[in-house]
Amino acid sequence: MAFRVFVDNEKCKGCEECLEVCTVNVFEMRKGKSIPVYEGECIGCRSCVEVCKEKAIAVDELKPEMSETAYLLLREILSD
Ligand code: SF4
Ligand code: SF4
Structure with a gap:
Protein backbone atom coordinates (compact mmCIF):
# COMPACT_ATOMS: atom_id res chain seq x y z
CA MET A 1 0.00 0.00 0.00
CA ALA A 2 1.32 3.41 -0.90
CA PHE A 3 0.48 6.79 0.57
CA ARG A 4 0.66 10.35 -0.60
CA VAL A 5 1.83 12.79 2.07
CA PHE A 6 1.10 16.46 1.50
CA VAL A 7 2.23 19.43 3.61
CA ASP A 8 0.66 22.81 2.97
CA ASN A 9 3.65 25.17 3.18
CA GLU A 10 1.40 28.17 3.74
CA VAL A 49 -2.16 14.60 10.63
CA GLU A 50 -3.39 14.37 14.24
CA VAL A 51 -0.39 16.11 15.80
CA CYS A 52 -0.30 19.09 13.42
CA LYS A 53 -2.16 21.96 15.10
CA GLU A 54 -2.09 23.96 11.88
CA LYS A 55 -3.91 21.22 9.96
CA ALA A 56 -1.18 21.47 7.34
CA ILE A 57 -0.81 17.74 6.63
CA ALA A 58 -2.92 15.42 4.51
CA VAL A 59 -2.26 11.70 4.02
CA ASP A 60 -4.09 9.80 1.30
CA GLU A 61 -3.93 6.19 0.28
CA LEU A 62 -2.89 5.77 -3.33
CA LYS A 63 -5.01 3.30 -5.22
CA PRO A 64 -2.92 1.16 -7.56
CA GLU A 65 -3.62 1.87 -11.22
CA MET A 66 -4.69 -1.13 -13.25
CA SER A 67 -2.28 -1.81 -16.09
CA GLU A 68 -3.52 -1.93 -19.67
CA THR A 69 -2.70 -5.66 -19.88
CA ALA A 70 -4.59 -6.44 -16.67
CA TYR A 71 -7.56 -4.43 -17.90
CA LEU A 72 -7.69 -6.27 -21.26
CA LEU A 73 -7.32 -9.63 -19.52
CA LEU A 74 -10.13 -8.81 -17.10
CA ARG A 75 -12.36 -7.68 -19.98
CA GLU A 76 -11.67 -10.93 -21.80
CA ILE A 77 -12.50 -13.03 -18.72
CA LEU A 78 -15.71 -11.10 -18.02
CA SER A 79 -16.92 -11.34 -21.62
CA ASP A 80 -16.71 -15.16 -21.61
S1 SF4 B 1 3.39 19.61 12.69
FE1 SF4 B 1 2.42 20.89 11.12
S2 SF4 B 1 3.10 22.97 11.58
FE2 SF4 B 1 4.46 21.58 12.69
S3 SF4 B 1 6.20 21.31 11.28
FE3 SF4 B 1 4.75 19.65 10.91
S4 SF4 B 1 3.49 20.41 9.20
FE4 SF4 B 1 4.53 22.15 10.08
S1 SF4 C 1 3.36 9.97 10.81
FE1 SF4 C 1 2.46 10.65 8.86
S2 SF4 C 1 4.12 10.52 7.35
FE2 SF4 C 1 4.75 9.32 9.14
S3 SF4 C 1 4.09 7.24 8.67
FE3 SF4 C 1 2.44 8.18 9.85
S4 SF4 C 1 1.05 9.01 8.27
FE4 SF4 C 1 3.01 8.60 7.26
Missing part, protein backbone atom coordinates in the same frame (compact mmCIF):
# COMPACT_ATOMS: atom_id res chain seq x y z
CA LYS A 11 -0.02 26.60 6.91
CA CYS A 12 3.16 24.95 8.26
CA LYS A 13 4.66 26.90 11.17
CA GLY A 14 7.77 24.74 11.46
CA CYS A 15 7.04 23.37 14.95
CA GLU A 16 8.64 20.01 14.01
CA GLU A 17 5.94 18.00 15.82
CA CYS A 18 5.41 15.89 12.71
CA LEU A 19 9.12 15.02 12.60
CA GLU A 20 8.91 13.90 16.24
CA VAL A 21 5.83 11.73 15.78
CA CYS A 22 6.68 10.01 12.49
CA THR A 23 8.32 6.68 13.31
CA VAL A 24 9.61 6.16 9.76
CA ASN A 25 11.15 9.65 9.36
CA VAL A 26 9.19 10.81 6.33
CA PHE A 27 9.74 14.52 7.09
CA GLU A 28 12.73 16.80 6.96
CA MET A 29 12.91 20.51 7.73
CA ARG A 30 13.85 22.73 4.81
CA LYS A 31 13.94 26.50 5.28
CA GLY A 32 11.73 26.25 8.35
CA LYS A 33 9.04 24.11 6.69
CA SER A 34 8.34 20.40 6.96
CA ILE A 35 8.81 18.54 3.69
CA PRO A 36 7.71 14.90 3.19
CA VAL A 37 11.04 13.95 1.58
CA TYR A 38 10.71 10.22 2.23
CA GLU A 39 7.03 9.91 1.35
CA GLY A 40 7.64 6.36 0.06
CA GLU A 41 8.34 5.22 3.65
CA CYS A 42 4.90 6.31 4.93
CA ILE A 43 2.85 3.57 6.59
CA GLY A 44 -0.34 5.63 6.71
CA CYS A 45 -0.65 5.84 10.52
CA ARG A 46 -1.85 9.48 10.23
CA SER A 47 -0.16 10.46 13.52
CA CYS A 48 1.30 13.49 11.74
Whole structure:
Protein backbone atom coordinates (compact mmCIF):
# COMPACT_ATOMS: atom_id res chain seq x y z
CA MET A 1 0.00 0.00 0.00
CA ALA A 2 1.32 3.41 -0.90
CA PHE A 3 0.48 6.79 0.57
CA ARG A 4 0.66 10.35 -0.60
CA VAL A 5 1.83 12.79 2.07
CA PHE A 6 1.10 16.46 1.50
CA VAL A 7 2.23 19.43 3.61
CA ASP A 8 0.66 22.81 2.97
CA ASN A 9 3.65 25.17 3.18
CA GLU A 10 1.40 28.17 3.74
CA LYS A 11 -0.02 26.60 6.91
CA CYS A 12 3.16 24.95 8.26
CA LYS A 13 4.66 26.90 11.17
CA GLY A 14 7.77 24.74 11.46
CA CYS A 15 7.04 23.37 14.95
CA GLU A 16 8.64 20.01 14.01
CA GLU A 17 5.94 18.00 15.82
CA CYS A 18 5.41 15.89 12.71
CA LEU A 19 9.12 15.02 12.60
CA GLU A 20 8.91 13.90 16.24
CA VAL A 21 5.83 11.73 15.78
CA CYS A 22 6.68 10.01 12.49
CA THR A 23 8.32 6.68 13.31
CA VAL A 24 9.61 6.16 9.76
CA ASN A 25 11.15 9.65 9.36
CA VAL A 26 9.19 10.81 6.33
CA PHE A 27 9.74 14.52 7.09
CA GLU A 28 12.73 16.80 6.96
CA MET A 29 12.91 20.51 7.73
CA ARG A 30 13.85 22.73 4.81
CA LYS A 31 13.94 26.50 5.28
CA GLY A 32 11.73 26.25 8.35
CA LYS A 33 9.04 24.11 6.69
CA SER A 34 8.34 20.40 6.96
CA ILE A 35 8.81 18.54 3.69
CA PRO A 36 7.71 14.90 3.19
CA VAL A 37 11.04 13.95 1.58
CA TYR A 38 10.71 10.22 2.23
CA GLU A 39 7.03 9.91 1.35
CA GLY A 40 7.64 6.36 0.06
CA GLU A 41 8.34 5.22 3.65
CA CYS A 42 4.90 6.31 4.93
CA ILE A 43 2.85 3.57 6.59
CA GLY A 44 -0.34 5.63 6.71
CA CYS A 45 -0.65 5.84 10.52
CA ARG A 46 -1.85 9.48 10.23
CA SER A 47 -0.16 10.46 13.52
CA CYS A 48 1.30 13.49 11.74
CA VAL A 49 -2.16 14.60 10.63
CA GLU A 50 -3.39 14.37 14.24
CA VAL A 51 -0.39 16.11 15.80
CA CYS A 52 -0.30 19.09 13.42
CA LYS A 53 -2.16 21.96 15.10
CA GLU A 54 -2.09 23.96 11.88
CA LYS A 55 -3.91 21.22 9.96
CA ALA A 56 -1.18 21.47 7.34
CA ILE A 57 -0.81 17.74 6.63
CA ALA A 58 -2.92 15.42 4.51
CA VAL A 59 -2.26 11.70 4.02
CA ASP A 60 -4.09 9.80 1.30
CA GLU A 61 -3.93 6.19 0.28
CA LEU A 62 -2.89 5.77 -3.33
CA LYS A 63 -5.01 3.30 -5.22
CA PRO A 64 -2.92 1.16 -7.56
CA GLU A 65 -3.62 1.87 -11.22
CA MET A 66 -4.69 -1.13 -13.25
CA SER A 67 -2.28 -1.81 -16.09
CA GLU A 68 -3.52 -1.93 -19.67
CA THR A 69 -2.70 -5.66 -19.88
CA ALA A 70 -4.59 -6.44 -16.67
CA TYR A 71 -7.56 -4.43 -17.90
CA LEU A 72 -7.69 -6.27 -21.26
CA LEU A 73 -7.32 -9.63 -19.52
CA LEU A 74 -10.13 -8.81 -17.10
CA ARG A 75 -12.36 -7.68 -19.98
CA GLU A 76 -11.67 -10.93 -21.80
CA ILE A 77 -12.50 -13.03 -18.72
CA LEU A 78 -15.71 -11.10 -18.02
CA SER A 79 -16.92 -11.34 -21.62
CA ASP A 80 -16.71 -15.16 -21.61
S1 SF4 B 1 3.39 19.61 12.69
FE1 SF4 B 1 2.42 20.89 11.12
S2 SF4 B 1 3.10 22.97 11.58
FE2 SF4 B 1 4.46 21.58 12.69
S3 SF4 B 1 6.20 21.31 11.28
FE3 SF4 B 1 4.75 19.65 10.91
S4 SF4 B 1 3.49 20.41 9.20
FE4 SF4 B 1 4.53 22.15 10.08
S1 SF4 C 1 1.05 9.01 8.27
FE1 SF4 C 1 2.44 8.18 9.85
S2 SF4 C 1 4.09 7.24 8.67
FE2 SF4 C 1 3.01 8.60 7.26
S3 SF4 C 1 4.12 10.52 7.35
FE3 SF4 C 1 2.46 10.65 8.86
S4 SF4 C 1 3.36 9.97 10.81
FE4 SF4 C 1 4.75 9.32 9.14
